[in-house]
Amino acid sequence: MHQTFDAALEMNLLHANQHGAEENRDRLNKWGITCLNLMSSPGSGKTQLLEQTLQLLQSELRMAVIEGDMTTQLDADRLRQHEVPVIAINTGRACHLDSKMVAGGLHQFAHEQTPQDFDLMFVENVGNLVCPAEFEVGEHAKVALLSITEGEDKPLKYPIMFREADCLLITKTDLAPYLDVDIENIISNVRQLNSKVVVIPVSAKTGEGLESWCDWVKQFVSNQSGAAKNLVTAS
Amino acid sequence: MHQTFDAALEMNLLHANQHGAEENRDRLNKWGITCLNLMSSPGSGKTQLLEQTLQLLQSELRMAVIEGDMTTQLDADRLRQHEVPVIAINTGRACHLDSKMVAGGLHQFAHEQTPQDFDLMFVENVGNLVCPAEFEVGEHAKVALLSITEGEDKPLKYPIMFREADCLLITKTDLAPYLDVDIENIISNVRQLNSKVVVIPVSAKTGEGLESWCDWVKQFVSNQSGAAKNLVTAS
Numbered sequence: 001m002h003q004t005f006d007a008a009l010e011m012n013l014l015h016a017n018q019h020g021a022e023e024n025r026d027r028l029n030k031w032g033i034t035c036l037n038l039m040s041s042p043g044s045g046k047t048q049l050l051e052q053t054l055q056l057l058q059s060e061l062r063m064a065v066i067e068g069d070m071t072t073q074l075d076a077d078r079l080r081q082h083e084v085p086v087i088a089i090n091t092g093r094a095c096h097l098d099s100k101m102v103a104g105g106l107h108q109f110a111h112e113q114t115p116q117d118f119d120l121m122f123v124e125n126v127g128n129l130v131c132p133a134e135f136e137v138g139e140h141a142k143v144a145l146l147s148i149t150e151g152e153d154k155p156l157k158y159p160i161m162f163r164e165a166d167c168l169l170i171t172k173t174d175l176a177p178y179l180d181v182d183i184e185n186i187i188s189n190v191r192q193l194n195s196k197v198v199v200i201p202v203s204a205k206t207g208e209g210l211e212s213w214c215d216w217v218k219q220f221v222s223n224q225s226g227a228a229k230n231l232v233t234a235s
Numbered sequence: 236m237h238q239t240f241d242a243a244l245e246m247n248l249l250h251a252n253q254h255g256a257e258e259n260r261d262r263l264n265k266w267g268i269t270c271l272n273l274m275s276s277p278g279s280g281k282t283q284l285l286e287q288t289l290q291l292l293q294s295e296l297r298m299a300v301i302e303g304d305m306t307t308q309l310d311a312d313r314l315r316q317h318e319v320p321v322i323a324i325n326t327g328r329a330c331h332l333d334s335k336m337v338a339g340g341l342h343q344f345a346h347e348q349t350p351q352d353f354d355l356m357f358v359e360n361v362g363n364l365v366c367p368a369e370f371e372v373g374e375h376a377k378v379a380l381l382s383i384t385e386g387e388d389k390p391l392k393y394p395i396m397f398r399e400a401d402c403l404l405i406t407k408t409d410l411a412p413y414l415d416v417d418i419e420n421i422i423s424n425v426r427q428l429n430s431k432v433v434v435i436p437v438s439a440k441t442g443e444g445l446e447s448w449c450d451w452v453k454q455f456v457s458n459q460s461g462a463a464k465n466l467v468t469a470s
Contacts, residue, residue, distance in 0.1 A: 043385025150278025
């Protein structure tokens with residue numbers, strides 16, 4: 001969030017975004033799609049995690065991706081190789097996806113696919129540990145990634161992201177032997193801010209933690225889909 | 236930069252910031268202080284680089300630091316151990332330093348020290364590869380850091396930072412043997428955007444590149460101080 005403009009304007013901006021996020025979530029609920037918003041610093045491994053997740057869960061869930069990048073189609077092209085629909089959004093100078101951009105992405109998705117055929121939509125946000133945490137896009141849960149190369153103190157220094165996260169993946173654990181970083185200290189720093197977040201250490205290289213992550217995703221989709229059915233029954 | 240509000244407002248915001256940055260630079264010029272703005276993703280090694288630089292250059296340059304962090308004094312406390320003045324600015328929810336915050340920092344600095352006694356002011360920005368590049372704070376040069384753990388494609392995906400940088404430090408080169416990353420590819424991607432930027436691979440662990448970096452800093456301060464004297468003579 002930029003701070004140079006006045007507080008009332010900031011509130012309006014966040015309020016308008018929140019309203020759009022709720023509209024997106026309603027739309028996803030009607031389609032029966034669960035949405036996970038993946039957020040982290042640049043280079044923490046969001047795209048690689050997504051590639052592996054699409055592969056591991058392809059026989060169990062019907063998935064799609066909204067891919068946010070400032071410029072280029074590099075990540076979208078990587079993900080398209082996994083034969084899932086990928087909607088690419090270039091944000092230009094914007095440092096995060098907002099609900100309006102994602103509404104455009106959902107519109108395109110509905111135009112190109114039959115949304116009711118899908119279970120799970122991943123949103124890969126712009127690499128930024130600050131702003132994406134403040135701008136909901138309509139997700140049902142926030143997944144933050146933190147590479148162990150970023151250091152133990154990052155949860156304390158960038159608290160908003162770690163307070164907001166429902167699931168935290170501590171990535172690149174295979175590099176632990178070459179770094180002065182203790183994963184337990186990272187977890188303890190996260191716990192100071194958020195006692196409920198599910199923390200899963202993972203390595204794309206060794207495969208550590210990927211099964212736990214996929215189990216979490218499947219359980220979350222299952223719970224979400226049950227909750228959505230109850231909502232429909234109740235109404 | 237957030238994009239939800241209108242283009243005219245964005246321009247006003249950047250224009251007001253730029254005006255403040257020029258006032259800060261005038262102030263620094265009058266004091267005879269060169270200012271370097273250090274920017275990168277979270278955890279690329281800005282604070283560690285600063286610690287080593289303060290140590291290596293302490294006998295040659297009189298230095299001070301403006302330390303930007305969303306919350307906490309963790310980095311400021313690390314830097315204070317090197318016996319230089321450190322002005323800590325907590326940005327709260329803001330994702331970058333702006334010229335108004337740095338003006339406040341310079342005011343505090345002038346109140347606590349005799350600015351004319353100093354040669355060099357480092358500004359350590361909030362860890363963010365997007366927004367800091369758009370908000371000048373009054374620096375004479377922009378120094379970007381990119382850790383090799385972030386991957387080869389980052390210059391292409393976050394182009395504003397790499398277009399704006401005067402000097403780019405590619406950090407954590409000691410981890411190269413454990414990663415599928417070629418530093419030459421990073422440099423080639425940077426060169427597509429910026430043919431003039433000085434690129435220096437460094438490792439805080441092995442010390443690689445630190446001498447070249449310190450030489451660049453000394454040369455830049457010397458040139459800047461010569462240019463400032465010429466300005467004074469000409470006026």
